[in-house]
Amino acid sequence: MHIQANYSLKPHNTFQIDVKTQYYIEINKPSDILTLRSDLKLASLPWRIIGGGSNLLFTDDLPGVTVRCTFDQLKLVKEDKESVWISVGSGMSWHDLVEYTVENNWWGLENLALIPGTVGAAPVQNIGAYGAEARDTITRVQTLNIYDGQRIRYRNADCNFGYRTSIFKQEFTNQLLIHRVTFRLKKLAHGKPNLVYDPLKQVLKDLDKKDITPKMVFDAVVDIRKSRIPDPSQQGNAGSFFKNPVVDLEYFEKLIKDYPDIPHHRTLDGAYKIPAGWLIEQAGWKGRSHGHAGVSSRHALVLVNLGGASGKDICELYHLVQEDVNHKFGIYLEPEVIIL
Ligand SMILES: Cc1cc2nc3c(=O)[nH]c(=O)nc-3n(C[C@H](O)[C@H](O)[C@H](O)COP(=O)(O)OP(=O)(O)OC[C@H]3O[C@@H](n4cnc5c(N)ncnc54)[C@H](O)[C@@H]3O)c2cc1C
Numbered sequence: 001m002h003i004q005a006n007y008s009l010k011p012h013n014t015f016q017i018d019v020k021t022q023y024y025i026e027i028n029k030p031s032d033i034l035t036l037r038s039d040l041k042l043a044s045l046p047w048r049i050i051g052g053g054s055n056l057l058f059t060d061d062l063p064g065v066t067v068r069c070t071f072d073q074l075k076l077v078k079e080d081k082e083s084v085w086i087s088v089g090s091g092m093s094w095h096d097l098v099e100y101t102v103e104n105n106w107w108g109l110e111n112l113a114l115i116p117g118t119v120g121a122a123p124v125q126n127i128g129a130y131g132a133e134a135r136d137t138i139t140r141v142q143t144l145n146i147y148d149g150q151r152i153r154y155r156n157a158d159c160n161f162g163y164r165t166s167i168f169k170q171e172f173t174n175q176l177l178i179h180r181v182t183f184r185l186k187k188l189a190h191g192k193p194n195l196v197y198d199p200l201k202q203v204l205k206d207l208d209k210k211d212i213t214p215k216m217v218f219d220a221v222v223d224i225r226k227s228r229i230p231d232p233s234q235q236g237n238a239g240s241f242f243k244n245p246v247v248d249l250e251y252f253e254k255l256i257k258d259y260p261d262i263p264h265h266r267t268l269d270g271a272y273k274i275p276a277g278w279l280i281e282q283a284g285w286k287g288r289s290h291g292h293a294g295v296s297s298r299h300a301l302v303l304v305n306l307g308g309a310s311g312k313d314i315c316e317l318y319h320l321v322q323e324d325v326n327h328k329f330g331i332y333l334e335p336e337v338i339i340l
Contacts, residue, residue: 003024013056024068235296263278
């Protein structure tokens with residue numbers, strides 16, 4: 001275990017913001033926590049957990065200790081006629097895991113291809129895309145208490161999964177380090193493609209559903225994503241910057257009178273979800289910039305670092321976007337990205 005002081009987090013966030021943390025430490029095994037806690041100076045400081053930094057916006061240097069879990073082993077823990085259960089170290093790259101599962105012809109993660117970040121953040125955020133969410137396949141999350149290294153296991157039903165959230169993002173943020181995640185995946189003959197997302201259905205429409213494999217869905221998702229979302233290694237970004245807002249029926253009826261083309265999706269509880277990207281585009285922000293920060297010309301929901309932007313530059317831009325959308329539609333966009 002290597003403790004680095006005054007360490008730049010630029011390689012550890014996809015916005016590529018150059019801030020320093022007082023201490024940076026990579027944790028691999030449960031006993032690392034106890035070893036670190038025995039150092040009185042480190043123990044007295046605040047601790048923060050990061051993964052790949054693909055959902056974070058750093059606005060300033062970070063006092064205290066920044067820890068990242070590098071444990072990345074994968075093992076098959078159980079198997080029956082229909083399914084496999086795999087336990088995966090939280091430090092593994094999410095996309096590498098998805099690729100591994102489709103190469104084995106297992107169903108379950110293929111719609112979540114090319115989401116940056118680590119396996120450990122998947123339950124925190126309950127990541128989702130193209131009609132699938134991490135909670136659909138997670139059976140167990142094994143955590144370590146960062147104060148005493150104690151192991152605590154959560155079953156799916158205990159994780160309080162919601163839209164881009166979970167118990168790990170709410171009450172236990174920066175308290176429980178996710179060490180391993182167990183997924184239940186379906187074997188080839190016992191699963192089927194999830195094609196609820198129209199653009200995905202379109203790409204695979206000429207194939208008979210029974211001939212589609214997890215790898216085919218994975219390839220289609222990768223192609224769609226590459227054409228829509230700027231690659232963070234080329235242009236710093238954190239994917240969708242804002243959550244898609246939800247309005248009640250009464251407000252939606254008012255909106256649709258003024259904007260008959262407003263795209264929407266009815267939620268199970270009778271409210272209406274509206275794509276934040278559409279609202280931002282209508283407010284005239286798609287492709288516009290503010291200093292070194294900009295709104296992507298490919299996808300209005302993605303704010304980008306045009307080169308040399310600070311976290312504060314991105315914050316200024318997001319406040320301007322928020323204000324204009326609120327002024328035009330009376331809807332307050334909430335960031336999905338965690339601002340530190
Ligand atoms: C180009 C791009 C596209 C994206 N597309 C999507 C998408 O389609 N769907 C989607 O849901 N997200 C998307 N995201 C957002 C992001 O990739 C996910 O939220 C991802 O899960 C974050 O993983 P990370 O390892 O980078 O976590 P970080 O950003 O480092 O951290 C996110 C949160 O998780 C916590 N955390 C991280 N690791 C651990 C751990 N081991 N234990 C406990 N807490 C931990 C952190 O404390 C923080 O609260 C996208 C991002 C980018 C840059």
